[in-house]
Amino acid sequence: MILRSHFARNHRQSIIQSLSSASTITRKRTFALASPSASHQDSDHHAYKLNHKDWLSPTEVLKIFSNLRDPISVISVLNQYSKRKDYNPNEALYTLIINKLAQAKRFDAIEDIMQRIKVEKLCRFSDGFFYNVIKIYGNMAGRISKAIETLFDMPSYNCWPSVKTFNLVLNLLVSAKLFGEIQGIYTSAAKLGVEIDACCLNILLKGLCENGNLEAAFYVLDEFPKQNCEPNVRTYSTLMHGLCEKGNVEEAFGLLERMESEGIDADTVTFNILISGLRKQGKVEEGMKLLERMKGKGCYPNSASYQEVLYGLLDKKRFPEAKELVGRMICERMSPSFVSYKKLIHGLCNQKLVEDVDWVLKTMVQQGFVPRMGMWREIVGCVTFGKDNRNRVYVTETVDSLAS
Structure with a gap:
C-alpha cells in the first residue's frame, strides 16, 4: 500500500509537471503565432473604431493612424475611413500617411496618395506639405524627376510653391549633379510665381561652379543687383572655391578684396578655401600667414584651418614643424x-x-x-x-x- 501510494503520488507529480510544461509550450506557441499577426490585431482594433457609428473628430482620426504599428496598413485603414459619412481628411492626416509610407519605403503608394488627393479635392494644402513630399522624393526615394514633377504640379492642387520649396528642387539637382536641368527650373520661376532670392542665385552659382562653368557663374554674380538681391559671404566663397579648384588662387584672393570692399566679412569657410588653394600650390608659408591673418580679422581658425596647414607642412616634408603644429592643435583642443x-x-x-x-x-x-x-x-x-x-x-x- 505504501509503495502503491508513493508510486501514485510520484505519478501525479509527473503528470502535473508534464501538463505544466505542455501549458508553457502552448503559451509560447500561441505567443509565437500571435506575434506576427500583432499588426493585424492592431488593425482590427482600429477597424472596430472606424466601423463604430460614433462621429470621429479629426484628432481621433489622427490618433488612429498614428497608432498604427504597421506602416503598410495605412492604405487599407484609409480606404476603410473613406467609406464613413464623416470622412473628412485634412493636410495633417495626409502628411502622417505619407510619412508612414516613406518610412516603409512604399514610394509608389505615395504617388497613389498624391493622385487620390488631386481627384478628391476635399481639402487645401500648404506649401509645407509639398515641401515634405518633394524632400521625400528627392532625398529618400532618389526620384528627382518626381520631385520636379510635384513642384510643377502644385498649382493643380491650388497651391503655389514658395521660394523655399523652389530652392529645395534646385538643391536636389545640384546634389545629383543634374546640371542640365538647373537652367530649365531656374527660368520657370516666374511661371510658378516664385520671386528669385539670394539663396536661389547661390544654388545656381554653386551648380555652375561644380560643373566647371566659372564664366557662367560670374554671370550669375552680375545677376544679383538685377534681381534686387545682394551677394553674401556664401556667394563669394563658392566662387573662390571654384577658382581654387581650377588653380586660379590669385583670382580668388582678388575676390576676397572685392568682397571686403563691399563690406562683407570673410568667415572661417572662406579662409579655409583659400588656405586649401595655397596648399595645393605648395605655398605653405602663405597659408601659415593667412592662418594668422584670420585671427587679426576676428575670425578664429577651426580644425579644418589648421589641418590644411598641417597637410601643407607634411607635403613639404617639414616634419618637425608639423609636429609642433600638432602640439598647437591639441592645446587648442583640436584633433589632427x-x-x-x-x-x-x-x-x-x-x-x-x-x-x-x-x-x-x-x-x-x-x-x-x-x-x-x-x-x-x-x-x-x-x-x-x-x-x-x-x-x-x-x-x-x-x-x-x-x-x-
Whole structure:
C-alpha cells in the first residue's frame, strides 16, 4: 500500500509537471503565432473604431493612424475611413500617411496618395506639405524627376510653391549633379510665381561652379543687383572655391578684396578655401600667414584651418614643424586626422627622429587613434636602426605598453 501510494503520488507529480510544461509550450506557441499577426490585431482594433457609428473628430482620426504599428496598413485603414459619412481628411492626416509610407519605403503608394488627393479635392494644402513630399522624393526615394514633377504640379492642387520649396528642387539637382536641368527650373520661376532670392542665385552659382562653368557663374554674380538681391559671404566663397579648384588662387584672393570692399566679412569657410588653394600650390608659408591673418580679422581658425596647414607642412616634408603644429592643435583642443599622424610618423621615421616618433605615437593614442600594423613596422624599424639608444628605449617602452 505504501509503495502503491508513493508510486501514485510520484505519478501525479509527473503528470502535473508534464501538463505544466505542455501549458508553457502552448503559451509560447500561441505567443509565437500571435506575434506576427500583432499588426493585424492592431488593425482590427482600429477597424472596430472606424466601423463604430460614433462621429470621429479629426484628432481621433489622427490618433488612429498614428497608432498604427504597421506602416503598410495605412492604405487599407484609409480606404476603410473613406467609406464613413464623416470622412473628412485634412493636410495633417495626409502628411502622417505619407510619412508612414516613406518610412516603409512604399514610394509608389505615395504617388497613389498624391493622385487620390488631386481627384478628391476635399481639402487645401500648404506649401509645407509639398515641401515634405518633394524632400521625400528627392532625398529618400532618389526620384528627382518626381520631385520636379510635384513642384510643377502644385498649382493643380491650388497651391503655389514658395521660394523655399523652389530652392529645395534646385538643391536636389545640384546634389545629383543634374546640371542640365538647373537652367530649365531656374527660368520657370516666374511661371510658378516664385520671386528669385539670394539663396536661389547661390544654388545656381554653386551648380555652375561644380560643373566647371566659372564664366557662367560670374554671370550669375552680375545677376544679383538685377534681381534686387545682394551677394553674401556664401556667394563669394563658392566662387573662390571654384577658382581654387581650377588653380586660379590669385583670382580668388582678388575676390576676397572685392568682397571686403563691399563690406562683407570673410568667415572661417572662406579662409579655409583659400588656405586649401595655397596648399595645393605648395605655398605653405602663405597659408601659415593667412592662418594668422584670420585671427587679426576676428575670425578664429577651426580644425579644418589648421589641418590644411598641417597637410601643407607634411607635403613639404617639414616634419618637425608639423609636429609642433600638432602640439598647437591639441592645446587648442583640436584633433589632427589619422592620416596626419600616419604621414607624420612615416616622415619622422624616415628621418630617424626617434624621440619625436615617441611623442607623436603617445599623442596619437591619447587622441583615441590606434596605430595599424604597417605603422608599427615603421616604428620598430626606426627604433631598431635609430642612432640614439636612449630614444630607442623610450619608443620600445611605448610600443610594449601599447601592444600589451
